Amino acid sequence: TEELLLQTEKLMAAGQLAAGIAHEIRNPLTAIKGFLQLTEDHHNDTKPYFEIIHAEIDRIELILSELLTLAKPKEMKFKVMNKVKELLEDVTTLIETQAILNNVEIVTNMSSCTPSIECDENQLKQVFINLLKNSIEAMPDGGKIIIDLEVIQNSIQIAFLDNGPGIPDHLLNRVQEPFFTTKEKGTGLGLMISKQIIENHSGRFHLSSDAKGTSIIVTLPITYPGSEAVNI
Numbered sequence: 132t133e134e135l136l137l138q139t140e141k142l143m144a145a146g147q148l149a150a151g152i153a154h155e156i157r158n159p160l161t162a163i164k165g166f167l168q169l170t171e172d173h174h175n176d177t178k179p180y181f182e183i184i185h186a187e188i189d190r191i192e193l194i195l196s197e198l199l200t201l202a203k204p205k206e207m208k209f210k211v212m213n214k215v216k217e218l219l220e221d222v223t224t225l226i227e228t229q230a231i232l233n234n235v236e237i238v239t240n241m242s243s244c245t246p247s248i249e250c251d252e253n254q255l256k257q258v259f260i261n262l263l264k265n266s267i268e269a270m271p272d273g274g275k276i277i278i279d280l281e282v283i284q285n286s287i288q289i290a291f292l293d294n295g296p297g298i299p300d301h302l303l304n305r306v307q308e309p310f311f312t313t314k315e316k317g318t319g320l321g322l323m324i325s326k327q328i329i330e331n332h333s334g335r336f337h338l339s340s341d342a343k344g345t346s347i348i349v350t351l352p353i354t355y356p357g358s359e360a361v362n363i
Protein backbone atom coordinates (compact mmCIF):
# COMPACT_ATOMS: atom_id res chain seq x y z
CA THR A 132 0.00 0.00 0.00
CA GLU A 133 2.84 2.41 0.77
CA GLU A 134 4.19 1.88 -2.72
CA LEU A 135 0.72 2.58 -4.09
CA LEU A 136 0.33 5.74 -2.04
CA LEU A 137 3.66 7.01 -3.21
CA GLN A 138 2.69 6.31 -6.79
CA THR A 139 -0.63 8.10 -6.34
CA GLU A 140 1.13 11.08 -4.81
CA LYS A 141 3.61 11.21 -7.67
CA LEU A 142 0.82 11.01 -10.21
CA MET A 143 -1.11 13.80 -8.51
CA ALA A 144 2.01 15.98 -8.50
CA ALA A 145 2.67 15.21 -12.15
CA GLY A 146 -0.95 15.98 -12.97
CA GLN A 147 -0.84 19.33 -11.23
CA LEU A 148 2.39 20.21 -12.96
CA ALA A 149 0.97 19.24 -16.34
CA ALA A 150 -2.19 21.26 -15.76
CA GLY A 151 -0.11 24.24 -14.64
CA ILE A 152 2.09 24.10 -17.72
CA ALA A 153 -0.94 23.66 -19.99
CA HIS A 154 -2.44 26.79 -18.48
CA GLU A 155 0.77 28.77 -19.07
CA ILE A 156 1.03 27.65 -22.69
CA ARG A 157 -2.55 28.52 -23.53
CA ASN A 158 -2.13 32.30 -23.32
CA PRO A 159 0.86 32.68 -25.63
CA LEU A 160 -0.79 30.21 -27.99
CA THR A 161 -3.90 32.38 -28.17
CA ALA A 162 -1.68 35.34 -29.05
CA ILE A 163 0.09 33.36 -31.76
CA LYS A 164 -3.24 32.35 -33.23
CA GLY A 165 -4.49 35.92 -33.29
CA PHE A 166 -1.41 37.34 -34.98
CA LEU A 167 -1.36 34.43 -37.39
CA GLN A 168 -4.82 35.38 -38.57
CA LEU A 169 -3.73 39.01 -38.99
CA THR A 170 -0.66 38.21 -41.06
CA GLU A 171 -2.18 35.38 -43.04
CA ASP A 172 -2.16 36.01 -46.77
CA HIS A 173 -4.02 33.96 -49.27
CA HIS A 174 -1.39 33.42 -51.91
CA ASN A 175 -1.68 30.01 -53.40
CA ASP A 176 1.94 29.22 -52.74
CA THR A 177 1.80 29.81 -48.98
CA LYS A 178 -1.75 28.58 -48.32
CA PRO A 179 -0.77 24.96 -47.58
CA TYR A 180 1.75 26.13 -44.99
CA PHE A 181 -0.86 28.15 -43.17
CA GLU A 182 -3.18 25.17 -43.20
CA ILE A 183 -0.51 23.07 -41.55
CA ILE A 184 0.15 25.75 -38.92
CA HIS A 185 -3.57 25.91 -38.13
CA ALA A 186 -3.90 22.14 -37.89
CA GLU A 187 -0.88 21.91 -35.60
CA ILE A 188 -2.17 24.70 -33.36
CA ASP A 189 -5.51 22.87 -33.12
CA ARG A 190 -3.63 19.79 -32.06
CA ILE A 191 -1.72 21.66 -29.34
CA GLU A 192 -5.03 23.06 -28.12
CA LEU A 193 -6.56 19.58 -27.93
CA ILE A 194 -3.64 18.30 -25.87
CA LEU A 195 -3.79 21.36 -23.60
CA SER A 196 -7.52 21.02 -22.99
CA GLU A 197 -7.04 17.38 -22.02
CA LEU A 198 -4.16 18.24 -19.71
CA LEU A 199 -6.20 21.02 -18.11
CA THR A 200 -8.74 18.49 -16.86
CA LEU A 201 -5.96 17.30 -14.57
CA ALA A 202 -6.45 20.48 -12.55
CA LYS A 203 -5.67 20.40 -8.86
CA PRO A 204 -8.14 18.44 -6.75
CA LYS A 205 -8.67 21.53 -4.60
CA GLU A 206 -9.94 23.33 -7.67
CA MET A 207 -12.42 20.58 -8.32
CA LYS A 208 -15.96 21.46 -7.47
CA PHE A 209 -17.24 18.58 -5.39
CA LYS A 210 -20.97 18.58 -4.80
CA VAL A 211 -23.35 16.01 -3.45
CA MET A 212 -25.69 14.82 -6.18
CA ASN A 213 -27.91 11.84 -6.93
CA LYS A 214 -28.14 12.20 -10.69
CA VAL A 215 -25.46 9.87 -11.99
CA LYS A 216 -28.07 8.21 -14.16
CA GLU A 217 -29.11 11.52 -15.73
CA LEU A 218 -25.47 12.45 -16.21
CA LEU A 219 -24.88 9.21 -18.10
CA GLU A 220 -27.99 9.79 -20.19
CA ASP A 221 -26.81 13.33 -21.06
CA VAL A 222 -23.44 12.04 -22.14
CA THR A 223 -25.03 9.26 -24.19
CA THR A 224 -27.20 11.82 -26.00
CA LEU A 225 -24.14 13.96 -26.61
CA ILE A 226 -22.22 11.12 -28.22
CA GLU A 227 -25.19 9.54 -30.04
CA THR A 228 -24.52 11.20 -33.42
CA GLN A 229 -20.95 10.00 -33.48
CA ALA A 230 -22.15 6.52 -32.50
CA ILE A 231 -24.79 6.38 -35.23
CA LEU A 232 -22.31 7.58 -37.84
CA ASN A 233 -20.07 4.67 -36.84
CA ASN A 234 -22.84 2.10 -36.71
CA VAL A 235 -22.40 1.70 -32.97
CA GLU A 236 -25.40 0.92 -30.81
CA ILE A 237 -25.40 2.16 -27.22
CA VAL A 238 -27.54 0.17 -24.80
CA THR A 239 -28.07 1.42 -21.27
CA ASN A 240 -29.10 -0.68 -18.36
CA MET A 241 -29.63 1.50 -15.31
CA SER A 242 -31.54 1.05 -12.11
CA SER A 243 -34.00 3.86 -11.48
CA CYS A 244 -32.98 4.96 -8.02
CA THR A 245 -29.44 6.20 -7.61
CA PRO A 246 -28.04 7.21 -4.27
CA SER A 247 -25.93 10.33 -3.72
CA ILE A 248 -22.27 10.68 -4.47
CA GLU A 249 -19.89 13.55 -3.95
CA CYS A 250 -18.47 14.60 -7.30
CA ASP A 251 -17.43 17.20 -9.79
CA GLU A 252 -20.07 16.69 -12.49
CA ASN A 253 -18.01 18.12 -15.32
CA GLN A 254 -15.06 15.92 -14.55
CA LEU A 255 -17.24 12.81 -14.38
CA LYS A 256 -18.80 13.81 -17.69
CA GLN A 257 -15.31 14.09 -19.13
CA VAL A 258 -14.53 10.53 -17.99
CA PHE A 259 -17.72 9.10 -19.48
CA ILE A 260 -17.12 10.88 -22.79
CA ASN A 261 -13.51 9.64 -22.93
CA LEU A 262 -14.58 6.04 -22.39
CA LEU A 263 -17.44 6.11 -24.89
CA LYS A 264 -15.27 7.81 -27.50
CA ASN A 265 -12.58 5.17 -27.07
CA SER A 266 -15.12 2.41 -27.59
CA ILE A 267 -16.56 4.05 -30.70
CA GLU A 268 -13.09 4.67 -32.10
CA ALA A 269 -12.18 1.03 -31.46
CA MET A 270 -15.10 -0.17 -33.60
CA PRO A 271 -14.85 1.55 -36.99
CA ASP A 272 -17.02 -1.16 -38.55
CA GLY A 273 -19.73 -0.86 -35.95
CA GLY A 274 -20.51 -2.64 -32.73
CA LYS A 275 -22.26 -2.38 -29.43
CA ILE A 276 -21.63 -0.55 -26.18
CA ILE A 277 -23.39 -1.51 -22.98
CA ILE A 278 -23.54 0.91 -20.06
CA ASP A 279 -24.51 -0.80 -16.84
CA LEU A 280 -25.31 1.17 -13.70
CA GLU A 281 -25.66 -0.74 -10.48
CA VAL A 282 -25.64 -0.07 -6.77
CA ILE A 283 -23.34 -2.51 -5.02
CA GLN A 284 -23.00 -2.21 -1.25
CA ASN A 285 -21.64 1.26 -0.51
CA SER A 286 -20.89 2.20 -4.05
CA ILE A 287 -22.25 2.97 -7.47
CA GLN A 288 -20.71 0.79 -10.11
CA ILE A 289 -20.75 1.84 -13.75
CA ALA A 290 -19.57 -0.64 -16.34
CA PHE A 291 -18.74 0.36 -19.91
CA LEU A 292 -18.56 -2.70 -22.13
CA ASP A 293 -17.84 -2.84 -25.84
CA ASN A 294 -17.48 -5.68 -28.31
CA GLY A 295 -14.55 -4.18 -30.17
CA PRO A 296 -11.22 -5.87 -30.90
CA GLY A 297 -9.94 -5.41 -27.35
CA ILE A 298 -6.49 -4.47 -26.10
CA PRO A 299 -3.69 -7.04 -26.29
CA ASP A 300 -2.53 -8.30 -22.87
CA HIS A 301 0.93 -6.83 -23.13
CA LEU A 302 -0.51 -3.34 -23.72
CA LEU A 303 -3.05 -3.31 -20.86
CA ASN A 304 -0.76 -1.35 -18.56
CA ARG A 305 0.77 0.83 -21.23
CA VAL A 306 -2.54 2.18 -22.54
CA GLN A 307 -3.07 3.79 -19.13
CA GLU A 308 0.24 5.64 -19.31
CA PRO A 309 0.29 9.23 -20.55
CA PHE A 310 0.81 9.75 -24.30
CA PHE A 311 0.49 6.08 -25.25
CA THR A 312 -1.76 5.88 -28.28
CA THR A 313 -2.33 3.53 -31.20
CA LYS A 314 -4.26 6.20 -33.11
CA GLU A 315 -2.89 8.51 -35.74
CA LYS A 316 -4.62 11.49 -34.15
CA GLY A 317 -4.75 10.28 -30.56
CA THR A 318 -3.32 12.16 -27.59
CA GLY A 319 -2.87 9.11 -25.38
CA LEU A 320 -4.26 11.03 -22.42
CA GLY A 321 -7.88 9.87 -22.17
CA LEU A 322 -7.48 6.74 -20.07
CA MET A 323 -4.81 8.18 -17.81
CA ILE A 324 -6.87 11.29 -17.10
CA SER A 325 -10.06 9.29 -16.59
CA LYS A 326 -8.35 7.04 -14.10
CA GLN A 327 -6.91 9.99 -12.23
CA ILE A 328 -10.27 11.78 -12.05
CA ILE A 329 -11.98 8.68 -10.65
CA GLU A 330 -9.22 8.22 -8.09
CA ASN A 331 -9.57 11.88 -7.07
CA HIS A 332 -13.18 10.96 -6.31
CA SER A 333 -11.97 8.18 -3.97
CA GLY A 334 -13.25 5.75 -6.58
CA ARG A 335 -11.77 2.85 -8.49
CA PHE A 336 -11.04 2.49 -12.19
CA HIS A 337 -10.63 -0.99 -13.55
CA LEU A 338 -9.77 -1.86 -17.13
CA SER A 339 -9.92 -5.35 -18.57
CA SER A 340 -9.96 -6.55 -22.13
CA ASP A 341 -9.82 -9.62 -24.30
CA ALA A 342 -10.47 -10.49 -27.91
CA LYS A 343 -14.22 -10.18 -27.32
CA GLY A 344 -14.03 -6.57 -26.19
CA THR A 345 -13.07 -4.09 -23.55
CA SER A 346 -14.65 -3.43 -20.19
CA ILE A 347 -14.05 -0.52 -17.87
CA ILE A 348 -15.58 -0.54 -14.44
CA VAL A 349 -15.84 2.71 -12.54
CA THR A 350 -16.75 2.47 -8.87
CA LEU A 351 -17.74 5.57 -6.88
CA PRO A 352 -18.43 5.67 -3.15
CA ILE A 353 -21.96 6.56 -2.02
CA THR A 354 -22.24 9.54 0.31
CA TYR A 355 -24.66 9.34 3.21
CA PRO A 356 -26.00 12.61 4.58
CA GLY A 357 -24.15 13.80 7.66
CA SER A 358 -21.41 11.23 7.45
CA GLU A 359 -17.89 10.98 6.14
CA ALA A 360 -17.35 9.19 2.84
CA VAL A 361 -17.16 5.43 3.26
CA ASN A 362 -14.12 3.59 2.03
CA ILE A 363 -14.88 1.20 -0.79
Ligand code: ADP
Binds near residue numbers: 320
Ligand atom coordinates in the same frame (compact mmCIF):
# COMPACT_ATOMS: atom_id res chain seq x y z
P1 ADP B 1 -6.27 7.97 -27.30
O1 ADP B 1 -7.74 7.64 -27.38
O2 ADP B 1 -5.99 9.41 -27.58
O3 ADP B 1 -5.41 7.04 -28.09
P2 ADP B 1 -6.52 6.95 -24.61
O4 ADP B 1 -5.69 7.13 -23.39
O5 ADP B 1 -7.94 7.30 -24.52
O6 ADP B 1 -5.81 7.78 -25.77
O7 ADP B 1 -6.38 5.44 -25.08
C1 ADP B 1 -5.08 4.87 -25.23
C2 ADP B 1 -5.11 3.65 -26.13
O8 ADP B 1 -5.83 2.60 -25.49
C3 ADP B 1 -5.82 3.84 -27.44
O9 ADP B 1 -4.97 4.41 -28.41
C4 ADP B 1 -6.23 2.41 -27.80
O10 ADP B 1 -5.16 1.71 -28.39
C5 ADP B 1 -6.47 1.79 -26.44
N1 ADP B 1 -7.92 1.73 -26.10
C6 ADP B 1 -8.58 2.53 -25.24
N2 ADP B 1 -9.89 2.19 -25.14
C7 ADP B 1 -10.06 1.14 -25.96
C8 ADP B 1 -11.20 0.31 -26.30
N3 ADP B 1 -12.42 0.52 -25.78
N4 ADP B 1 -11.00 -0.71 -27.19
C9 ADP B 1 -9.76 -0.94 -27.71
N5 ADP B 1 -8.66 -0.20 -27.43
C10 ADP B 1 -8.81 0.83 -26.57
Ligand code: MG
Binds near residue numbers: 261264265320321322
Ligand atom coordinates in the same frame (compact mmCIF):
# COMPACT_ATOMS: atom_id res chain seq x y z
MG1 MG C 1 -9.17 8.35 -25.99
